[in-house]
Amino acid sequence: MARKRREEPGDNHERWLVSYADFITLLFAFFVVMYALSTVNEGKYRVLSESLVHAFRNVPVNTASTMTQVAPPPLPVVPKNATATAATRAQEAAKQKQREKMRGMAKDIMEVMAPLIEQGKVRVIETSRGVTIEINDSVLFSPGQSVLQPPLVKAMRAVADVIATTDFPVTIEGHTDNVPIKTSQFPSNWELSAVRATTVLRLFSDAGVSAERLTAIGYADTRPVETNATIEGRARNRRVNILIDSAAPEKGKELDLDASEKR
Structure with a gap:
């Protein structure tokens, strides 16, 4: 009798679906992870970052390990205004030295002009700018004239000798x-005041005071120190002032027209 042939199970043509499903699952998981990484919460990230920094700064030393944590030495704290304070002190020291030098020069001038100071014809005044020597014009010039009177020429030369030793x-x-x-x-008081100032300037220059240090100005009657309503007041206003400045004039800076218009 012939034996029946056992039927072999047929080939499964649907097995590729399993691999495809696994691939789709992995691909979906990949995109989920990528999406999660792209939507980091900034607030939570900052909290995490600060926590990590704080934790690593306070890691205790592991006594069982050969490695130890060595803290760096603290940086010296330098006040922000330390440099400015030092510069200010240097400037103040220089100004104080200038004031002392100025007062020494004023003392020498007062000794030279002592007789006229006692008569009230000369005043030596200390101001914020320096020292001013106020000389009544009656001892320097005849009324309406600009020629120095001979008795005062010697005294003015002595003043010039003191000033010439400074800068x-x-x-x-x-x-x-x-x-x-x-x-x-x-023709007017402007010319008279200007020429009188120039006359004293020429005497100082001839006596050795550097011409670059000298300036002459005529103010006429625009700068009175007393009222012109009295004889005494007018006599006080007729004067020659010698201002000895404690500081050299600053160098100017030319302004740029284009820059000023842009402002």
Whole structure:
């Protein structure tokens, strides 16, 4: 009798679906992870970062290990205004030295002009700018004139000798009262005050004071120190001031027209 042939199970043509399903699952998981990484919560990330920094800064030393944590030495704390304070102190020291030098020079001038100071014809005044020597014009010039009177030439040369030993800028100011003058030489008080200041300047220059330090200005009657309503006041206003400046004039900076328009 013939034996029946056992039927072999047929080939499964659907097995590829298993691999495909696994691939789709992995691909989905991959995109989920990528999406999660791309949507980091900034607040939680900052908290995590600060926590990690704090934790690593306070890691205790492991006594069982050969490695130890060595903390770096603290950096020296330098006040922000330390440099400015040192510069300010240096400037103050330099100013104090200038003031002492100025007062020493003023003392020498007062000794030279002592007789006229006692008569009230000369005043030595200390100001914020320096020292001012105020000389009544009656001892320097005849009324309406700009030629120095001979008795005062020697005294003024002595003052110039003291000033010549320093390097302070010197400004010579001519002042008048409000009584008008009109002559062929001086049409107004402006010319009279300016020429008187220039006369003293020339004497100082001839006596050895550097010309670069000298300036002459005529103010006429625009800078009175007393009222012009009295004889005494007008006599006080007719004067020559010798201003010895404690500081050299600053160098100017030219302004840029284009830059000023942009502002």
